[in-house]
Amino acid sequence: MSAEHRWSGWPGAWCLDCGVEDALERCVAEHNDGLICECGVFMCEVPGHRLKPCETHRREPCPSPGARLFDPYNPVVGAKVST
Ligand SMILES: [Zn+2]
Ligand SMILES: [Zn+2]
Ligand SMILES: [Zn+2]
Numbered sequence: 001m002s003a004e005h006r007w008s009g010w011p012g013a014w015c016l017d018c019g020v021e022d023a024l025e026r027c028v029a030e031h032n033d034g035l036i037c038e039c040g041v042f043m044c045e046v047p048g049h050r051l052k053p054c055e056t057h058r059r060e061p062c063p064s065p066g067a068r069l070f071d072p073y074n075p076v077v078g079a080k081v082s083t
Contacts, residue, residue: 003061008070018063019070027057 005015005022007017013022027034037044053059069076 003065015062016071017065017067022058025058027054057067
């Protein structure tokens with residue numbers, strides 16, 4: 001089961017399911033650490049490289065994946081809840 005947040009967009013992203021603010025976005029606003037590659041390059045585009053997770057702004061797992069509680073485009077009415 002995945003506990004990934006579903007981000008509303010960029011910038012100003014929030015999770016469509018639980019409503020939490022995107023920690024990476026706050027990270028970028030404060031010090032950009034979240035966009036630094038594991039190799040140390042800012043916004044590195046080398047395939048296979050990954051961003052180094054910021055210690056200050058961690059993305060916690062989504063507490064209610066698929067809940068759509070904060071989804072303005074697909075309100076929870078009639079939503080199919082996957083188990
Ligand atoms: Zn950060
Ligand atoms: Zn890199
Ligand atoms: Zn979430």
